[in-house]
Amino acid sequence: MTGPRVVSLLSSATEIAAALGLGPAELVGRSHECDHPDWVRDLPACSAPIIDTEADSRTIDRSVRQLVAQALSVYRVDGAALKALRADVILTQTQCEVCAVTPEDVAAAVGGLTGIDAEIVSLQPDCLDDVWADIGRVAMAVGRLKEGRDLVAKLRARMDAVARSAGRLARRPRIACVEWIDPLMAAGNWMPELVASAGGENMFGAAGRHSPWLEFNQLAAGDPDIVLVMPCGFDIARSMVEMPALTARPGWRDLRAVRNGDVYLTDGNQYFNRPGPRLVESLEILAEIFHPGAFRFGHREIGWRAYPAI
Numbered sequence: 148m149t150g151p152r153v154v155s156l157l158s159s160a161t162e163i164a165a166a167l168g169l170g171p172a173e174l175v176g177r178s179h180e181c182d183h184p185d186w187v188r189d190l191p192a193c194s195a196p197i198i199d200t201e202a203d204s205r206t207i208d209r210s211v212r213q214l215v216a217q218a219l220s221v222y223r224v225d226g227a228a229l230k231a232l233r234a235d236v237i238l239t240q241t242q243c244e245v246c247a248v249t250p251e252d253v254a255a256a257v258g259g260l261t262g263i264d265a266e267i268v269s270l271q272p273d274c275l276d277d278v279w280a281d282i283g284r285v286a287m288a289v290g291r292l293k294e295g296r297d298l299v300a301k302l303r304a305r306m307d308a309v310a311r312s313a314g315r316l317a318r319r320p321r322i323a324c325v326e327w328i329d330p331l332m333a334a335g336n337w338m339p340e341l342v343a344s345a346g347g348e349n350m351f352g353a354a355g356r357h358s359p360w361l362e363f364n365q366l367a368a369g370d371p372d373i374v375l376v377m378p379c380g381f382d383i384a385r386s387m388v389e390m391p392a393l394t395a396r397p398g399w400r401d402l403r404a405v406r407n408g409d410v411y412l413t414d415g416n417q418y419f420n421r422p423g424p425r426l427v428e429s430l431e432i433l434a435e436i437f438h439p440g441a442f443r444f445g446h447r448e449i450g451w452r453a454y455p456a457i
Contacts, residue, residue: 148289151235156194156224160238160270161187161421163282166298166424167291176232178222181379183417183425193228204329204378204389236288240270272422274355275337279303281422298424305427306344309434312441313346320437322347323371323404326415327378329392330360337422345433347373357450368397373436374404376454377415383452386412390454395433410455411436418450 153169154176155161161181164174171186178194181187200207229237229346268288270281279299286295322342324334333351335358342349350369351361366374376386376393388414393399413419417431432450434442 151288152233153236153238153289154193154229154232154234154265155181155238157238157240158182159271159272159421160240160268160281160285162421162423162425163285164238164289167282167286167289167294169289169291173289173444176228176234182196186199190313191228193225193232195223197223200380204327204392208327208330234265237265237267238270238285238288239267240272267299270422273336273357273393275340275426278422278426282424284375302424302427305445306430309430309442310344313344313434313438316346316438316441318438319346319348320372321350321369322437323350323366323369323374324352325361325374325376325378325393326358326420328386328389330377331363331366331393332358333361334358336398337426338419341419341426341430341433345437347431347437363396363398370403372404372407372409374402374410375433375436376411377413377419379420380416382414383412386415387454405456408453410454410456411451412454413451414449 150169150173153164153174155164155174156178157180159181161174161177161184165184165187171190174187175186175190176193177190179192179196180194181190181192204208266288268284270280270284272278279302282299282302283292283295286292286298324338324342326332326334326338335352335354335356337354338347338358339352339354350371351365352359376390378386378389381389399405413432418425418432428444428446428450431442431444432446435444435446436451
């Protein structure tokens with residue numbers, strides 16, 4: 148007997164559902180951004196972006212600001228698709244109106260239809276503990292409580308093992324995490340916790356708080372040992388294209404990290420920006436970058452890449 152029919156409108160929630168053991172018989176719909184594991188790409192997409200996601204960083208930021216200022220959504224929910232899929236549970240989020248479809252978007256789509264009585268489960272991951280709680284919330288909604296407890300225990304054990312090993316190392320490099328290139332934004336939420344667990348000192352952004360805007364003069368004054376670039380929604384190739392907006396700034400070549408060849412591009416879209424099971428791999432990526440002599444998980448050139456030195 149299969150469980151409830153689930154539609155996930157959030158990439159991390161889709162990964163959580165799959166990690167709990169849901170397959171195509173239970174997970175029947177996704178957002179336009181859900182792409183992991185590979186089989187979910189074959190599911191019907193129930194959302195679409197309103198802005199041009201292929202535009203440059205500055206244009207995307209301007210478009211998002213204009214929509215948010217007008218209390219408009221950045222995404223469109225396909226209410227007809229939701230109705231056709233007969234969803235029992237719809238997974239979405241309240242963490243960020245930019246990152247994914249919000250409960251208001253879903254409620255508007257569902258409310259405008261007849262014959263839909265779905266449970267809307269809203270995730271709100273501000274820190275690592277919230278991620279574990281969200282896994283439990285999804286597990287409860289889909290009837291997989293034991294699987295949820297087991298998954299959290301396994302993920303935390305893997306993270307604890309990395310943190311223990313990193314904690315025995317003397318070097319703690321100072322890290323600047325760049326979550327958006329133009330304009331500059333540092334990484335907050337769970338990222339400071341991951342940086343600390345990987346044996347680094349996070350310079351900008353606070354655990355459990357939204358990502359802050361960052362002036363280049365702040366970055367220059369801090370002069371980090373390592374600069375990590377992990378734009379929300381961008382893979383490594385896309386970040387590489389956007390980097391001139393950062394590297395052309397006066398003073399970029401004077402940064403310690405740039406001079407020493409310690410600037411790294413990461414796949415923010417697949418790892419760091421998704422508060423789900425693959426935050427474990429995100430931690431492993433950080434450990435490989437911070438302490439290359441001590442950690443080798445095999446993520447280089449897949450999850451991260453050194454940016455060409457000057």
